[in-house]
Amino acid sequence: MDAERPHDLVLFGATGFTGALTAEYLARHAPADCRWALAGRNRAKLEALRAHLATLNPGCAHLPLLAADAADPASLREVATAARVVVSTVGPYLHHGEPLVAACADAGTDYLDLTGEPEFVDRMYLLHHRRAVETGARLVHSCGFDSVPHDLGVLFTLERMRELGVLPDGSAVSVRGFVWAGGMPSGGTFASALTVLSRRGAAARAARQRRAADPWPADRRISAEAGPPRHSAEARAWAVPLPTIDPLVVARSAAARSDYGTAFRYGHYAAVRRLPVLLAGGAGLVLLALAAQLPPLRRTLTGLRKPGVGPSPEQRAASWFTVRFVGEAGPGRRLFTEVSGGDPGYTETAKMLAESALSLAFDDLPATAGQVTPAVAMGTVLIDRLIAAGLRFTVLDAPPTTAPGRR
DSSP states (O other), rough: OOOOOOOEEETTTTHHHHHHHHHHHHHSSSSSTTOEEEESHHHHHHHHHHHHHEEEEEGGGGGGGEEETTTTTHHHHHHHEEEEEEOOOOOOOHHHHHHHHHHHHHTOEEEEEEOOHHHHHHHHHHHHHHHHHHOOOOEEEOOBBBHHHHHHHHHHHHHHHHHTTTSSSTTOOOEEEEEEEEOOOOOOHHHHHHHHTTTHHHHHHHHHHHHHSSSOOTTEEEEEOOSSOOEEEETTEEEEESSSSSSHHHHHHHHHHHGGSSSSEEEEEEESSSSHHEEEEEEEEHHHHHHHSSSHHHHHHHHHHTTTTTOOOHHHTTTTEEEEEEEEEEEEEEEEEEEEOOOOTHHHHHHHHHHHHHHHHHOOOOOOOOOOHHHOOOOHHHHHHHHHOOOOEEEEOOOSSSOOOOO
């Protein structure tokens, strides 16, 4: 332990919807000797949350409360210098996230978040990766449903392929991920999605700048599958390419890890059982993207689901996800795996974020620094943690004959 830093872990944004779920998970599962604290701008809300956590774990009755505001960089520097690991659930990250990343990079403090915003991740690399390398800070974005099941699911698939002799060392490999999920978004997630949709031009510029500053390895090929929606025999469903942050995270892991093969290709798809649902969903997404370009409509849509509001416990209990992976290294060299769990956006996201933070704080991990992905920073150690916490990482004995459903 770092005696000069009083906290192993600080949760910033603890009183928000996902922040409170993460705090509840830590109250139930953090080691007894974990020195953790709650941070936010509203002292009364922090005190109310601490009182609630004490009903789950009496040891939380005296959790430290830290005053911190995303609009007050000095308060964020105080948090960063007081902690070994800082977790942020305060989004949209493009609006609120950069000062805390800067503070952690400068202080040599590990940082985690839940962002699904590619522009934010690219800009944080451009602004703060180099400083984080100098100080030893690990900046790990997308540690929830974006993008832990996908990033670690690909790693799990490749590890099992090697163990089973399906993936010889140095060979080319392709992996396809098919996502099924049932759940409801919170107001914060909806606001982040609208932000992403409204900034496609700015995101493209940031991506080009990132590629120029951080090119793919010259000695290996890394690429992504794309194309129109199609019916997939592997998924037993319609496969729709997903323009989310997840394939970008997987690709960055492949770039950083030489054990992903001499040539690595990844495809990321939503799996939709019925064609009418696919058509209706596509039309809705197009209309939402168009509305996001107009500030008055965007403000109106944002007001429909206010940040801090999310699905009820009953709704979360009925939610689920499955990601099916197909790894292929040539004729006859194919393996099916699945990563699955409960409510993807909140219950399981809080679990993934909390276990990621505990892993950075306490596990024996590879020496890394700067902006790194979950698979690079924590890898199989985090897979083991998540399995112990109840997520399922499974090798399928035979090609599946049905699409997955709620378990």
